[in-house]
Amino acid sequence: MKIYNTLTRSKEELKPGVPPLVTFYACGPTVYDYIHIGNARVFIVFDVARRYLEYRGYNVKLIQNYTDIDDKMINRANEQGISVKELADRFIQAYEEDVGALRVRPANVKPKATDHIPQIIELVSRLLDNGYAYVTNGDVYFDTSSYPHYGQLTRQKRDELLAGARVEPGEKKRNPLDFVLWKQKKEGEPAWDSPWGEGRPGWHIECSAMSTYYLDDTLDIHAGGADLIFPHHENEIAQTWGADQRPLARYWMHAGYLNIEEQKMSKSLGNVLTVRSLLQEHDPLDLRFLILSAHYRSPLNFSDELVAQSRSGRLRLQEMINNLFSALESGGDASGKRERDLQKALEDAKTRFVEAMDDDFNTADGLGALFDLARSSNIYIKEAYPYNRDLLEEVLQFYRGINNIFDIVDISEPESLDDEVAEKIARRDRARAEKDFATADQIRDELLEKGIILEDTPHGTRWKKK
RNA sequence: GGCGACAUAGCCAAGUGGUAAGGCAGAGGACUGCAAAUCCUCCAUCCCCGGUUCGAAUCCGGGUGUCGCCUCCA
Numbered sequence: 001m002k003i004y005n006t007l008t009r010s011k012e013e014l015k016p017g018v019p020p021l022v023t024f025y026a027c028g029p030t031v032y033d034y035i036h037i038g039n040a041r042v043f044i045v046f047d048v049a050r051r052y053l054e055y056r057g058y059n060v061k062l063i064q065n066y067t068d069i070d071d072k073m074i075n076r077a078n079e080q081g082i083s084v085k086e087l088a089d090r091f092i093q094a095y096e097e098d099v100g101a102l103r104v105r106p107a108n109v110k111p112k113a114t115d116h117i118p119q120i121i122e123l124v125s126r127l128l129d130n131g132y133a134y135v136t137n138g139d140v141y142f143d144t145s146s147y148p149h150y151g152q153l154t155r156q157k158r159d160e161l162l163a164g165a166r167v168e169p170g171e172k173k174r175n176p177l178d179f180v181l182w183k184q185k186k187e188g189e190p191a192w193d194s195p196w197g198e199g200r201p202g203w204h205i206e207c208s209a210m211s212t213y214y215l216d217d218t219l220d221i222h223a224g225g226a227d228l229i230f231p232h233h234e235n236e237i238a239q240t241w242g243a244d245q246r247p248l249a250r251y252w253m254h255a256g257y258l259n260i261e262e263q264k265m266s267k268s269l270g271n272v273l274t275v276r277s278l279l280q281e282h283d284p285l286d287l288r289f290l291i292l293s294a295h296y297r298s299p300l301n302f303s304d305e306l307v308a309q310s311r312s313g314r315l316r317l318q319e320m321i322n323n324l325f326s327a328l329e330s331g332g333d334a335s336g337k338r339e340r341d342l343q344k345a346l347e348d349a350k351t352r353f354v355e356a357m358d359d360d361f362n363t364a365d366g367l368g369a370l371f372d373l374a375r376s377s378n379i380y381i382k383e384a385y386p387y388n389r390d391l392l393e394e395v396l397q398f399y400r401g402i403n404n405i406f407d408i409v410d411i412s413e414p415e416s417l418d419d420e421v422a423e424k425i426a427r428r429d430r431a432r433a434e435k436d437f438a439t440a441d442q443i444r445d446e447l448l449e450k451g452i453i454l455e456d457t458p459h460g461t462r463w464k465k466k
Numbered sequence: 467g468g469c470g471a472c473a474u475a476g477c478c479a480a481g482u483g484g485u486a487a488g489g490c491a492g493a494g495g496a497c498u499g500c501a502a503a504u505c506c507u508c509c510a511u512c513c514c515c516g517g518u519u520c521g522a523a524u525c526c527g528g529g530u531g532u533c534g535c536c537u538c539c540a
Contacts, residue, residue: 009470027540035540042540070538154536160468161536179538203538225540226471232538256471257534266539293478293489299471299533301478309478309490316489319503352487356480365480368488375488378504382497437499444501455502462503 001056003221004297004360006229006252007153011360014251016220022058023215024050025249026107027207027224027232030067031091032076034274035098037287037302038258038265042225044288045255045296045361047104049223051405052357063214064107066092069114070203074189084190088112098275101284103407109214113206117192120201120209123243124181124194132242136172138184138197144177147238153252154230161230179235181205204235208248212240222249226256226297258300273302282307289314289408292363313371318409320374324396325414326462327381331389338384339391345376346395353402363406370402385459417463421452425461428454 001014016022026046029035035043053060067073068088077087096106113120124140127133132146144150150158161177173180180202185191191198201209211219224233233252240248257264260271278287290310294300349369356365377395381387400411417425424443431439444454451466 029540030538039540067538072538154469156469156536163468163536227535227539230535235538255540257540259533262533264534264539290478295480297471298479303477305490306478312491313478313489323503362480364478364489365487368480371488375505382504432499435499441500453502456498456500457503458497464503 001053001358002360003251003253005250006254009155012251014220016058017218017250020057020059022053022060022220023217024053024060024062024221024223025207025211025215025219026062026064026222027228028064028066028107028110029091029095030070030072031088031095032072033091034094034276036265037260037273037275037278038225040099040102040275040287041258041291041300042223042255043099043104044102044291046223046253048292048363048405049253049296049361051105051407052361055401055405056354056358061109061215062107063109063111063211065207065210066095066110066112067203067206068092068112069190069200078188085114088114094276098279101279102275102288103284111210111214113201113210114190116206116210116213117201119213120205121182121192121194123205123209123212123239124201126243127181127239130242132238133181134174135196136174138199139172139180140182140196141173141178142181142235142239142242143174144179144238145175147242149241150177150238151234153234153237179204179231181239204232205239207232208236208239208243211248212244218247219249221251221253223253223255226254229254254297256295256297256299258302260302262301283311285408285410286311286314288406292406292408293367295364296361314408317370317374320377321396321399321409321411322414322464323378323381324392324399326457327387328389328392328396330386330459331392332386333390334384334386334388336384338380339388342376342380342384342391342395345373346391346398349373349376350398357405366402366406370399373398414464421447421450421463425454425463429461432456 002011003014004011029039050060050062066088069084073084073087077084080087124133127142128135128140133140133142144158151161154161158177182194182196182199182205183202184196185198185200189200191200211222222233237248240246259265260273263269263271265272286307290302290306291300293310293313349372352369352372353366356362356369373395396411399409403409403411424447428440428443431437431443447454447463448466453464453466455462455464
């Protein structure tokens with residue numbers, strides 16, 4: 001299993017600290033608003049990564065934090081005239097709803113920054129003790145000049161970073177690159193007692209504190225969106241080193257950007273697409289499929305056309321699953337060349353899928369393997385009759401396993417038909433046998449209105465829900 | 467200015483040395499009473515110019531173009 005490590009800019013063999021355990025920390029949302037599709041990409045991509053690692057036999061412990069205290073939280077809460085806590089509660093719930101609809105599985109631990117103030121204070125104290133931080137008027141800053149490797153993740157030296165850095169007026173930093181660990185309370189802001197007076201944590205510190213608290217040692221994987229590389233993850237690395245003289249994580253994974261119609265999503269362009277609004281008109285599985293159709297590190301350009309394409313492609317897989325269930329009804333124990341061909345196609349797909357995913361989670365290539373098997377499976381169903389029931393089950397079982405990672409189709413036993421509909425289908429079949437196509441078509445239209453689509457196959461009429 | 471990524475058919479997208487996966491759309495055909503679903507066929511010399519090599523989309527050099535980061539944006 002190879003993973004692209006942003007730290008080394010290369011693919012590396014995954015070697016967890018204590019296999020089969022993989023400790024996985026994914027940066028979670030700042031809960032001040034509904035998440036947008038760009039956020040969703042990150043969560044979906046790492047959800048799939050996590051599930052694939054489990055598929056490969058790893059025992060994944062996933063931590064995903066909620067940032068529930070920072071400037072954005074405070075500003076938004078003030079705008080809305082509610083407390084930061086109320087804001088956080090509301091959008092944590094919204095997040096869980098949205099991401100749940102997208103079938104992202106919850107993390108094992110979902111810590112909030114505000115629940116870990118003691119750990120944060122403790123970490124800041126240690127940084128001060130170790131000489132990596134300084135206090136200015138109740139603020140505590142990390143001293144980037146004290147950490148020689150600062151810039152390693154960003155691949156820039158301190159002075160190079162410095163060249164582009166902006167200096168905010170009125171700041172109490174010694175150096176523009178220094179960042180705040182603890183922020184002194186301003187009037188009307190939530191605050192906690194600390195050795196440096198009342199205040200609140202800076203943004204970067206929470207992840208270092210919480211990952212250390214829950215996982216105790218160097219993380220196997222630390223993941224987030226590409227825009228977190230600098231400064232967020234760079235700072236986390238520096239902090240954790242300063243406090244504990246150890247790397248924060250072995251592998252750094254970053255998901256690429258998602259743009260809208262070639263443009264970055266931004267409030268000023270008015271092109272922010274929330275998951276909530278997209279779910280009004282799109283099937284969440286189509287969105288998942290869309291995300292997985294590109295490699296996670298590539299930029300992805302979201303558009304209505306792309307959603308439509310994704311849907312068509314996804315429905316091809318869904319239809320194939322339906323075909324499998326339908327064929328199972330007439331499954332027997334046939335065996336011959338057709339069975340051998342399908343068996344071969346199945347083995348090929350298994351191999352290719354794992355090879356693709358083992359190569360830094362190449363989901364696009366993995367999908368290719370699924371489509372290839374879909375064709376073979378459809379050919380088998382079309383040409384071989386009766387079928388080999390065990391083989392059909394085996395194919396279905398493969399897709400079940402894959403879908404436990406990708407989650408892009410529904411694989412469940414077809415519902416049983418209610419008597420009224422069954423009777424109508426029987427009546428239509430009689431009409432067709434008598435070449436009374438007017439009646440047959442009328443019944444088909446009738447059922448279509450009820451959301452039931454009829455398809456005539458050489459082996460009888462089958463139905464599906466619209 | 468510094469750092470970095472990317473450039474494959476109408477669209478999306480794999481492929482990192484051996485003569486271009488897959489999906490969507492499109493065209494033709496098979497099947498069907500008609501449909502639907504499905505299957506078959508067709509549809510790219512991989513941004514440009516050099517170089518290395520028996521052989522390059524894949525490696526090297528030089529261009530061109532697009533994008534990102536250097537601001538508490540995923």
